[in-house]
Amino acid sequence: xxxxxxxxxxxxxxxxxxxxxxxxEVLGRDTDRELIRTLARRxxxxxxxxxxxxxxxxxxxxxxxxxxxxxLAALRRSPLVDADLDLTRTRDTGxxxxx
Numbered sequence: 001x002x003x004x005x006x007x008x009x010x011x012x013x014x015x016x017x018x019x020x021x022x023x024x025e026v027l028g029r030d031t032d033r034e035l036i037r038t039l040a041r042r043x044x045x046x047x048x049x050x051x052x053x054x055x056x057x058x059x060x061x062x063x064x065x066x067x068x069x070x071x072l073a074a075l076r077r078s079p080l081v082d083a084d085l086d087l088t089r090t091r092d093t094g095x096x097x098x099x
Contacts, residue, residue: 016023021044028036039057043050075081 013023026036039053043054043057
């Protein structure tokens with residue numbers, strides 16, 4: 001690209017960032033292209049509708065908050081908790097190998 005094009009792109013990105021916006025690329029299905037563009041356009045606007053839409057999207061796609069001890073809690077809920085299983089491993093050094 002020419003230096004004029006680089007300056008124009010940099011100026012455009014500076015103006016976007018001054019407005020609190022950023023340009024980014026996402027991957028999705030071709031059939032969802034218009035939906036994603038419309039969603040991005042509406043969320044880029046300031047106002048109560050954009051705030052409601054942003055909150056709705058966050059609530060809809062957000063996972064539950066990650067908590068420590070999830071694996072331990074799952075193991076404690078296991079039906080094998082009170083089963084007397086012998087889970088000790090033998091300390092076998094392997095077979096002898098000649099070099």
